[in-house]
Amino acid sequence: MGLAWSAVRRFVCRPCDRGGFCRSGAGLKSADCNLVGRFPIHSCVYQSLLTRRYLTSKIMPLLAICAVMFCSALVLTTWSIMGGFVVMLLKVGREMEGDVSIAWPTAGFAHYEELIKRLEADPMVAAAAPVIETFGMLVLPDDRQYGIQLRGIDERYAKVATYEQALWWKPITEPLPKDKGRGDIRLDSAWATDQAASLARDPDISKKQLQEFRGFEEMQEAGLTLQEKDPITGAVRPAVVLGIELSGFSRRDAAGFYSPADVGGRRAGTGGFEWMSGFIPNHEVNITVLPLSRSGRAVGSVSTRLPVANEFRTGLYDVDKRTVLIRLEELQRMLNLDEAERLENAPPANPYDIVTGSDGKEETPRAGVIGVDPARVTTVLIKAKPGFEPEQLRDRALVIYGDFAAAYPGEVPRSMDMERSITTWERQQAMFIGAVKRETAMVLFLLLFISFVVVFLILAIFWAMVSEKTKDIGVLRSIGASRLGVAWLWLRYGMSIGVVGAILGGALAYSVVWNINPIHEWMGRAMGIQIWDPSVYYFPEIPSEVVPWKAALVLSGAVLFSVLGALLPAVKAAQMDPVRALRFE
Amino acid sequence: MSQSGMTTSATGMAASAARANGSAANAANAASGGAILRATNLHKTYRMGRVKVPVLRGVDLTVKRGEWVAILGASGSGKSTLLHLLGGLDRPDRQGTATVCGKCKYDVSALDAARASKRIERCPECNELLHVSGGAVSFEDRELAKMSSRELDRYRTESVGFVFQFYHLLPELTVMQNVTIASMVRLGRFGYMAQRSKVEARARGLLESFGLGHRLTHRPAELSGGERQRVAIARALANEPPVLLADEPTGNLDHATGETILDQIAKHRADAGLTMVMVTHDRDIAKRADRVVQLTDGRVA
Numbered sequence: 001m002g003l004a005w006s007a008v009r010r011f012v013c014r015p016c017d018r019g020g021f022c023r024s025g026a027g028l029k030s031a032d033c034n035l036v037g038r039f040p041i042h043s044c045v046y047q048s049l050l051t052r053r054y055l056t057s058k059i060m061p062l063l064a065i066c067a068v069m070f071c072s073a074l075v076l077t078t079w080s081i082m083g084g085f086v087v088m089l090l091k092v093g094r095e096m097e098g099d100v101s102i103a104w105p106t107a108g109f110a111h112y113e114e115l116i117k118r119l120e121a122d123p124m125v126a127a128a129a130p131v132i133e134t135f136g137m138l139v140l141p142d143d144r145q146y147g148i149q150l151r152g153i154d155e156r157y158a159k160v161a162t163y164e165q166a167l168w169w170k171p172i173t174e175p176l177p178k179d180k181g182r183g184d185i186r187l188d189s190a191w192a193t194d195q196a197a198s199l200a201r202d203p204d205i206s207k208k209q210l211q212e213f214r215g216f217e218e219m220q221e222a223g224l225t226l227q228e229k230d231p232i233t234g235a236v237r238p239a240v241v242l243g244i245e246l247s248g249f250s251r252r253d254a255a256g257f258y259s260p261a262d263v264g265g266r267r268a269g270t271g272g273f274e275w276m277s278g279f280i281p282n283h284e285v286n287i288t289v290l291p292l293s294r295s296g297r298a299v300g301s302v303s304t305r306l307p308v309a310n311e312f313r314t315g316l317y318d319v320d321k322r323t324v325l326i327r328l329e330e331l332q333r334m335l336n337l338d339e340a341e342r343l344e345n346a347p348p349a350n351p352y353d354i355v356t357g358s359d360g361k362e363e364t365p366r367a368g369v370i371g372v373d374p375a376r377v378t379t380v381l382i383k384a385k386p387g388f389e390p391e392q393l394r395d396r397a398l399v400i401y402g403d404f405a406a407a408y409p410g411e412v413p414r415s416m417d418m419e420r421s422i423t424t425w426e427r428q429q430a431m432f433i434g435a436v437k438r439e440t441a442m443v444l445f446l447l448l449f450i451s452f453v454v455v456f457l458i459l460a461i462f463w464a465m466v467s468e469k470t471k472d473i474g475v476l477r478s479i480g481a482s483r484l485g486v487a488w489l490w491l492r493y494g495m496s497i498g499v500v501g502a503i504l505g506g507a508l509a510y511s512v513v514w515n516i517n518p519i520h521e522w523m524g525r526a527m528g529i530q531i532w533d534p535s536v537y538y539f540p541e542i543p544s545e546v547v548p549w550k551a552a553l554v555l556s557g558a559v560l561f562s563v564l565g566a567l568l569p570a571v572k573a574a575q576m577d578p579v580r581a582l583r584f585e
Numbered sequence: 586m587s588q589s590g591m592t593t594s595a596t597g598m599a600a601s602a603a604r605a606n607g608s609a610a611n612a613a614n615a616a617s618g619g620a621i622l623r624a625t626n627l628h629k630t631y632r633m634g635r636v637k638v639p640v641l642r643g644v645d646l647t648v649k650r651g652e653w654v655a656i657l658g659a660s661g662s663g664k665s666t667l668l669h670l671l672g673g674l675d676r677p678d679r680q681g682t683a684t685v686c687g688k689c690k691y692d693v694s695a696l697d698a699a700r701a702s703k704r705i706e707r708c709p710e711c712n713e714l715l716h717v718s719g720g721a722v723s724f725e726d727r728e729l730a731k732m733s734s735r736e737l738d739r740y741r742t743e744s745v746g747f748v749f750q751f752y753h754l755l756p757e758l759t760v761m762q763n764v765t766i767a768s769m770v771r772l773g774r775f776g777y778m779a780q781r782s783k784v785e786a787r788a789r790g791l792l793e794s795f796g797l798g799h800r801l802t803h804r805p806a807e808l809s810g811g812e813r814q815r816v817a818i819a820r821a822l823a824n825e826p827p828v829l830l831a832d833e834p835t836g837n838l839d840h841a842t843g844e845t846i847l848d849q850i851a852k853h854r855a856d857a858g859l860t861m862v863m864v865t866h867d868r869d870i871a872k873r874a875d876r877v878v879q880l881t882d883g884r885v886a
Contacts, residue, residue, distance in 0.1 A: 046766050046769040048760060051757060445858070475755060478672070478753075479741065479766065480771060482735060482736045483734065485770070485837055578674045579674050579675045582674075582753065
């Protein structure tokens with residue numbers, strides 16, 4: 001080691017001031033005085049030695065290390081969680097909404113297939129999908145009712161959003177990293193059929209109910225297509241997929257896995273007791289929507305009963321708690337957004353008139369069909385190809401929509417009206433994300449301010465230690481240690497406390513961030529403390545992120561604070577008069 | 586003060602070089618008239634609050650190479666202060682204090698204590714300015730006052746070794762580390778790493794010669810007073826300095842232990858040709874020295 005350093009290190013022979021390069025590791029032998037040259041005495045082994053000894057033989061530096069550790073862990077954990085919140089919000093939003101959305105709520109816009117075709121022809125666009133967004137009412141099997149966000153989608157939705165991953169009930173072969181106990185029921189492919197077999201002996205359970213038990217593969221397929229085959233008739237019919245927090249049937253455990261609730265049964269309409277599965281994909285739900293006219297007025301309500309094909313989990317609590325996905329065509333039908341004939345404006349004067357047709361038959365007079373109103377959707381979601389940012393894609397989408405609007409004048413909203421409706425998830429959430437970022441900055445500033453206490457803590461500890469070690473400082477000066485060398489000893493000592501404290505703080509923060517949800521669950525169980533409320537904080541689990549540069553910044557700051565704290569005592573030690581130091585009692 | 590053709594940076598290690606190179610030693614001796622340490626008209630005043638307390642009042646002292654000088658004096662006579670000045674731990678006053686007026690020979694020192702504690706600018710008798718230039722300490726004809734702080738550090742590292750009455754060992758370090766720390770300071774990081782085995786062999790040899798070969802890994806708290814002082818002496822000798830400055834090295838020990846330690850110091854002095862200045866208030870100890878200098882009230886008696 002000495003050789004490697006010495007080979008490149010230039011130094012000066014002290015007695016004769018002759019410079020040279022050491023090649024042997026033994027130092028330079030000057031031709032003038034034949035003495036071995038040495039390096040400057042500021043960086044010396046005695047500083048390392050004393051730093052090590054002071055660190056391990058005193059309680060005060062251990063207290064300082066603890067202070068640095070807790071402060072750095074506090075800042076790092078807070079930053080990780082609050083940063084994770086924003087990152088999670090952006091990630092989930094993009095996963096559900098794609099990169100850019102073109103939206104014209106309520107009335108929707110026609111010719112969307114043409115728009116999608118134009119969009120997908122662009123090299124910047126990976127995929128586009130039609131969507132209908134509306135509000136509705138959900139009636140669950142146990143008669144609970146909720147106002148919901150209804151989203152009509154088709155198979156193309158999976159190309160712009162990570163819908164396939166979001167579907168919860170599907171077969172998985174490998175447990176998730178956090179599932180150390182393999183408690184996820186999806187790992188057992190035969191779980192559903194086993195349930196059915198065990199319930200088959202129960203006389204209260206009807207054959208139809210047993211037939212509703214499907215394997216995870218079937219559930220996944222049904223979830224993706226939002227269609228389900230009737231177990232009795234074999235007919236394919238539209239289905240819905242519920243957000244996993246919506247029904248309350250799927251219970252989340254501490255590790256974040258879901259399992260069916262033990263619902264037991266319900267009062268049957270006939271007055272008796274009816275067994276009821278706690279697994280929501282075995283049930284049907286009632287959906288009610290209010291079709292609106294182009295002016296936004298309700299034109300009646302439409303209800304339909306649909307089977308639950310699956311559940312989805314985005315990780316965004318608000319979405320998982322309020323959203324129901326439904327097959328696009330079905331929702332178009334319910335909202336009168338499907339393709340329809342356009343009739344003459346003037347109906348016959350008397351609808352009870354009888355007229356004779358061209359074929360000589362009598363028939364009721366009716367308005368003439370003058371055209372076809374194409375199907376409409378409220379939103380088109382677009383996903384960018386890799387390498388393109390959402391903002392780039394938005395600019396491109398504005399141009400494409402401009403051309404599209406020009407091609408269908410009067411039939412689709414004008415491009416100038418769509419300026420604000422063609423947007424990214426970040427733009428939609430800009431106010432909220434900005435508020436979270438500002439809050440993060442403010443909290444970090446406050447924590448930084450609090451952490452500044454470390455400087456004074458180390459200053460106080462070091463001040464006391466320098467006083468205690470006054471005689472040692474006198475001894476060091478008497479054997480030739482320079483003022484700078486003594487100052488460096490204390491600065492180095494402060495730096496060591498900072499480095500050790502920062503490393504321990506980093507490890508502590510990492511452990512806390514990695515296990516924040518189990519810790520939170522434990523606090524809830526053991527102490528009744530439930531800080532994280534998913535309905536307030538959007539996510540069912542506490543989000544977090546570990547960003548190396550943030551960790552490096554916080555830990556470097558901890559070291560800097562420690563060195564700052566040691567600065568004044570180091571100056572005091574360096575300026576100490578050696579004679580007074582040696583006489584110090 | 587003649588520089589005698591020596592380079593300014595040569596003083597630090599010249600004595601060590603002298604032992605290694607006889608001709609260089611002869612040259613140095615010839616240049617300095619055999620004196621390795623010279624103190625001229627040293628004054629030192631300490632300030633105790635608003636009161637100035639003169640400790641040294643014009644001390645002259647010359648120590649020849651290889652000589653053992655005992656400085657004898659009562660407590661408060663300025664012995665330790667003189668030793669600190671010789672060792673470069675402290676600096677003498679830049680301006681001395683006149684004892685007699687240069688013009689009318691009026692004895693200024695005879696003034697009452699209150700006036701004597703203040704610097705008297707003019708003679709109360711003839712109003713002549715009582716300017717006396719400050720004294721100086723020279724090592725091998727080079728004034729310590731003219732050395733930079735770095736050169737002074739180097740002087741303390743290489744040219745002198747201190748032994749204190751109360752040992753002043755570093756309590757966190759082992760016996761071995763207490764001795765080698767002087768070489769760590771002298772050699773720097775890379776120098777020490779390159780010469781570590783040599784340094785440790787030297788330290789081990791010194792400690793064994795003091796009968797502490799079995800105590801190398803012990804801490805100072807585990808040693809007796811005599812053992813601690815022997816470790817302190819080994820530390821002072823670790824860098825092979827030409828001058829040993831001992832401040833009552835046996836003052837804190839019983840007579841028998843003190844005698845043993847003095848015997849060991851004397852043996853090392855003889856073996857290495859050390860120059861030694863020893864401060865003591867014990868006349869019996871002082872008798873061992875080649876020369877005794879009596880210090881009374883800050884002056885050489």
